[in-house]
Amino acid sequence: MYYKTLFKHSFLFGSLVGAVLILASLTFYWKGVSINYNPTLLFINRGLIILGIYFGVRKYRDEVLFGVISYGRAFVAGTLMIAVASSFYALYIYILTGYFDGGILQEAVDFTEKGLVEIGYEDDQVELLMSIYRKITPGIFAFSQWLGKVMAGVFFSLIVAFFFRQKRNLFNNSPIDKFNDSKNQ
Template sequence: MQNNKGIIWKNSMNYGALVGIVLIIITLIVYVLDMDGTSMVLGILNYAVLIGGIFLGTKYLRDKTQNGAISYGRCLGSGTLIGLFSSILVALYTFIFYKFIDPDALEKIFIMMEDQYLQSGLSEEQVEMSVNMMRKFTTPGMMALNTIMGSTFMAFLFSLIIGAFVKKKPVAGFSAYQGSEIQDVEEVSDSNEEK
């Protein structure tokens, strides 16, 4: 029988890959249709996909591999790992996209930010200084790294809440984590007294 950590990692990789692929497809659709990639609706959709993936993946782990029971800690770990694996896929896509597919996309982002800063009332000097600073830290590699850190952190936060709903105590007399029956404490103490 595969050990518990292996089961959790495999399940998290599978659901993380699923979430990552869905997020990449959404990003590609936004790019092909030339939609606003910074819209609040898109952000909410991305979080909904992540939350849904964490919930479904952790629930599957509980119901199919843990005999219907899972601790809060395992829920938290499962959800965070799902977020980590999905973010690695999205980060890889982000790096490839901005480095090789459309390197000019970053310049479009800087121009858009410049316009937003000017509309907010910042002086031209302040805008230039802000955009130059942003250029130093907004590279394909940094964007990929930020994707991994940010998405994993958000997955952790979402898992804190999701874990409260998905966790479930094992049925008395049955070990959810071993898949085998265990003796009640009274039975063990009775058998020890007989010896």
């Protein structure tokens, strides 16, 4: 029962957060603003991830678990939500870079090369690294987007789960007692 509702809830909220992330990215893309390494879009994405975890875990705790959630369950719920959201976003990035605008990949390669030069790498080192980086496909690029969003989601889930853990039902003031068949589990 627990896993069925957890996956259902995580998929629902993850889909919602993924759609909002895609919408934010498309808004920047349609306005002609770069979606690669854009600090404004990055800030918006992180905010949307935090809000998604916050509202998703809160709703899961209050409506599915009747106000009681452990730190571990809150962490798993938040992480699953963002994993689903990141999967939808990665699929969007794969389709966008693979079928509609391959220039996004070239822009990422150029940005990386410029960054390596600014950091102070020598020309032969830059060429060696760029020979590897130029082989990036839309699939690898989409995977890197997925991984980055999941890692951010794990970090934010750790924090949000700390604040949402609830060892007793707010409506029933008795603590959870696993040994005495408490209904507050």
